[in-house]
Amino acid sequence: MSTGNMNLTLKVWRQKNNKTKGALVDYKLADISPDMSFLEMFDVLNEQLINKGDEPIVFDHDCREGICGMCSMFINGRPHGPKDLVTTCQLHMRSFKDGDTIVVEPWRAAAFPVVKDLTVDRSAFDRVIAAGGFISVNTGNAQDANNLPIPKMQADAAFEAAACIGCGACVATCKNASAMLFVSAKISQLALLPQGQPERYRRVQSMVAQMDAEGFGNCTNTGACEAECPKGISLENIARMNRDFASAKFISEETI
Amino acid sequence: MSGFGNAFSSSIGKKFIMGITGLFLVLFLIVHCFINALIFFNDGGLTFNIGAHFMASNWIIRAGEIVLFVGLLAHIFQALRLTLQNQKARPVKYAVNAGEANSKWYSRSMGLLGTLLLIFLIVHLSNFWVVSRFTGIPTVDANGHEDLYAVMALTFQNIWIVILYTLAMISLCYHLLHGFASAFQTLGWNHSKYNGIIKSVGVWYSILISLLFAAMPIAVYAGLIH
Numbered sequence: 098m099s100t101g102n103m104n105l106t107l108k109v110w111r112q113k114n115n116k117t118k119g120a121l122v123d124y125k126l127a128d129i130s131p132d133m134s135f136l137e138m139f140d141v142l143n144e145q146l147i148n149k150g151d152e153p154i155v156f157d158h159d160c161r162e163g164i165c166g167m168c169s170m171f172i173n174g175r176p177h178g179p180k181d182l183v184t185t186c187q188l189h190m191r192s193f194k195d196g197d198t199i200v201v202e203p204w205r206a207a208a209f210p211v212v213k214d215l216t217v218d219r220s221a222f223d224r225v226i227a228a229g230g231f232i233s234v235n236t237g238n239a240q241d242a243n244n245l246p247i248p249k250m251q252a253d254a255a256f257e258a259a260a261c262i263g264c265g266a267c268v269a270t271c272k273n274a275s276a277m278l279f280v281s282a283k284i285s286q287l288a289l290l291p292q293g294q295p296e297r298y299r300r301v302q303s304m305v306a307q308m309d310a311e312g313f314g315n316c317t318n319t320g321a322c323e324a325e326c327p328k329g330i331s332l333e334n335i336a337r338m339n340r341d342f343a344s345a346k347f348i349s350e351e352t353i
Numbered sequence: 354m355s356g357f358g359n360a361f362s363s364s365i366g367k368k369f370i371m372g373i374t375g376l377f378l379v380l381f382l383i384v385h386c387f388i389n390a391l392i393f394f395n396d397g398g399l400t401f402n403i404g405a406h407f408m409a410s411n412w413i414i415r416a417g418e419i420v421l422f423v424g425l426l427a428h429i430f431q432a433l434r435l436t437l438q439n440q441k442a443r444p445v446k447y448a449v450n451a452g453e454a455n456s457k458w459y460s461r462s463m464g465l466l467g468t469l470l471l472i473f474l475i476v477h478l479s480n481f482w483v484v485s486r487f488t489g490i491p492t493v494d495a496n497g498h499e500d501l502y503a504v505m506a507l508t509f510q511n512i513w514i515v516i517l518y519t520l521a522m523i524s525l526c527y528h529l530l531h532g533f534a535s536a537f538q539t540l541g542w543n544h545s546k547y548n549g550i551i552k553s554v555g556v557w558y559s560i561l562i563s564l565l566f567a568a569m570p571i572a573v574y575a576g577l578i579h
Binding site: 175317 | 368435438486
């Protein structure tokens, strides 16, 4: 952890659009405060680029407090950078040293085409959700507490799965660009609760089919996704999805 | 169309095949290792030859051999299909990828380890399986059984064969270290009460099986087996 301001070399992926080829471009940055967030450091760089008349670097960001899932930089070979359980916006420059060279790339997956520079199109995730990541009931007003008894362990596991912000770090870090951690979290958050039961086995089949259609890779259980997930989504969710998928295909009498 | 739909062609279904065939091969290795370890009786291979004779003459075992080859081929072909698909899923590679920060190298190298095992397997099958099934074992032992032990003792006089077998068993150890627990996870057998057991049994199994197998050519070459 450094205290004084630092000088850095950035190697940033620049790509005009998904039709053109991109390349890493070097930028020198001086006098960066260790208290800045990684995205604020990019704001400084972009301001300098704009003042010079250059095109600023396009990158995704929104809430900047680690809950929206928009920021998506692959920093020195790891999604959201070197710290565990944080998003890029929660990463601070004190995690780097004066004189460091930092390589910043977009998420790389066939299912996440580059839009421009560091921004990728993650609408494949939206289509997986649209394929079944919901419950088809009119929920109406909130019911009285404890109207539906749910064991504490079950409720906690559902809540932990629901913490997924859909940033795509799991896909980005997986050697196979597999989306199984994301899809299994979105299946589990409903499969664990009573409201999710009527469509439980339809849902797993539809969402897995959509995941495959989007061109994500296959899981090889390296565990990289769990290690890099900013929300600590567990591999247990993938096992649950696999179990539900097997039940749906081999035990359920309903075919879809 | 049958009610099973894309049960085995989907991403998860293909993984089921990897997991089921993998666990089947894990069971096979136990039997294979147990029979081979009979050479350690140091009785000129008499006990080992009894085991080998039983394996060659029992029709249930011979039928099982067909299932074994089908399972092995399924494991290999499915792995190839999955690997090709996975490569297509990331057409542009990262300039910098810090894989060691989030996963074990052998979990990321199952294809490489498996390919090394396949090369070994071709040599291994031509050393023993082809001899015992097709070209014929030349001599018989004191019990009148085909002397497969003599074939083994002769084969392991070659230092290069011994080195190849030893290296292959290192590959096998790492392949199993990931594969054993991974198969359970793929088949959905992830449970807080059993995860620890699966993990430790997997580690012990991988190390013991590989060590025992590697000890055979080394011990024969070193003249420790009589």
